[in-house]
Amino acid sequence: MxxxxxxxxxxxxxxxxxxxxxxxxxxxxxxxxxxxxxxxxxxxxxxxxxxxxxxxxxxxxxxxxxxxxxxxxxxxxxxxxxxxxxxxxxxxxxxxxxxxxxxxxxxxxxxxxxxxxxxxxxxxxxxxxxxxxxxxxxxxxxYSVKVTPAELRHAKYDDPIKWAIWNTTRENGRLWDEFHVVSIRESVRLKNTTLIAELYMASMEGLGDGGEEKVNSFYRRNQDKSDGVLSLISLDVQENIDRVLFYFGDDFKNTTFFDAPNFLILVCAIAFLEGKLQPSLVTAEVNDRSGAGIDLVKGSNILPLLADAVENNDTSVSDRK
Incomplete structure (x- = not known):
């Protein structure tokens, strides 16, 4: 044949x-x-x-x-x-x-x-x-390779929430191509959509537990969200990403803060302190989140020291602030 x-x-x-x-x-x-x-x-x-x-x-x-x-x-x-x-x-x-x-x-x-x-x-x-x-x-x-949870989710859902997350992932190619927040190899398997989905979760529901099962539940809960509502959420998520890249991008490109979990926390921390992230079980004990006291320029100078300390297991970083 x-x-x-x-x-x-x-x-x-x-x-x-x-x-x-x-x-x-x-x-x-x-x-x-x-x-x-x-x-x-x-x-x-x-x-x-x-x-x-x-x-x-x-x-x-x-x-x-x-x-x-x-x-x-x-x-x-x-x-x-x-x-x-x-x-x-x-x-x-x-x-x-x-x-x-x-x-x-x-x-x-x-x-x-x-x-x-x-x-x-x-x-x-x-x-x-x-x-x-x-x-x-x-x-x-x-010879087929087992699909990742993100690939399975992308195949299963055909709702506005899926396409909002997909478009935000696609529009932020710089995160994967330049900063390697999620590696190219993992991005091919759509694992970068998991990170973006967790940013949507934080924006809509407050910072909480992540992971593939939590993301699956999030997709199910929000299947009926309209394009109009999700477009507003998309703008918030994009603004939070852009703000972190503007202040911290060049200095953090090769540090631990641009690994996916730490990048997620960094984006959410800045958004929370500026009053742009809803309280959650994780953040409920934080009372003072007034944006007036935030100095992101100063933060952009301090956090590289912290990143270096984390990577070198250096506990004396507080003495160098």
Missing amino acids: PSIPQTFSISDFLTWNRQKQLDLQPQFQRGAIWTTQAQSFLIDTILRELPIPAIYIRTRIDAMTQSSIREVVDGQQRLRAIISFAAGKLKLNNRSGDFSGLLYNDLTQEQKDSFLSYNLSTVQLINATDSDVLEVFARLNS
């Missing part, structure tokens, strides 16, 4: 679909199950020329009629979204930035050309039997 990795443009798939040479739902496939939000996110990814997973098709070649039928083995939901958008039946939602609210015909000619010429990585299984197809996927899955 030959398996041939190739690339085909979106235009190729649209042509096959029009010519009835593309079978989106062979007997082993489910029907359409993606939400509109998931479809919109895929089209946004394509329009930004970012990669998407490979498509697997079984190509049945009929030598007598000199024609081919391509059955979609894996990638049906992606292709349905692409075909729906190209037909003008899918409008991009408000999480697509500058593409929000657009239909295919609203794109510029350059954007349409880019969309149609976007290459889809495709593996063709030539004249494969059902048994062949099952073996291919058994082999693929034998």
Whole structure:
């Protein structure tokens, strides 16, 4: 059974679909199950020329009629979204930035050309039997890596709370690329979304216990929060992050305070002292949090000493203040 990795443009798939040479739902496939939000996110990814997973098709070649039928083995939901958008039946939602609210015909000619010429990585299984197809996927899955809690959460939820946290994570690439608050390797597994989720938790509910189970519960509790409410929370979270980076970014880039747990505490501490963080069980005993007494410039000079002391287990740092 030959398996041939190739690339085909979106235009190729649209042509096959029009010519009835593309079978989106062979007997082993489910029907359409993606939400509109998931479809919109895929089209946004394509329009930004970012990669998407490979498509697997079984190509049945009929030598007598000199024609081919391509059955979609894996990638049906992606292709349905692409075909729906190209037909003008899918409008991009408000999480697509500058593409929000657009239909295919609203794109510029350059954007349409880019969309149609976007290459889809495709593996063709030539004249494969059902048994062949099952073996291919058994082999693929034998090398799969267990998903992280963050990856599972991202796949499970499709609510405004998920997309608010995702967008804040994406907009703060500097934290992962430059400061390595969460490593690139862990960010690929979406562990950076856990840190951002904990900042949302602190902003909305006060500083408390974190961890993946707490984050899961937070997602469940806030599934019904509206985009409008979450956009205000997003602004608060972003302002708190920006404030810490402004005062402490350059000095703390390679210190313990830019490890994820300590960075979280640093952001929350500044927000709490400025009166921008709700009290919680952890902070209830702190009475004086008046912003009037805060000198962040002085703090930016002192905290590097503290960071150095922590890393060197030096308990005499108070003598050097």
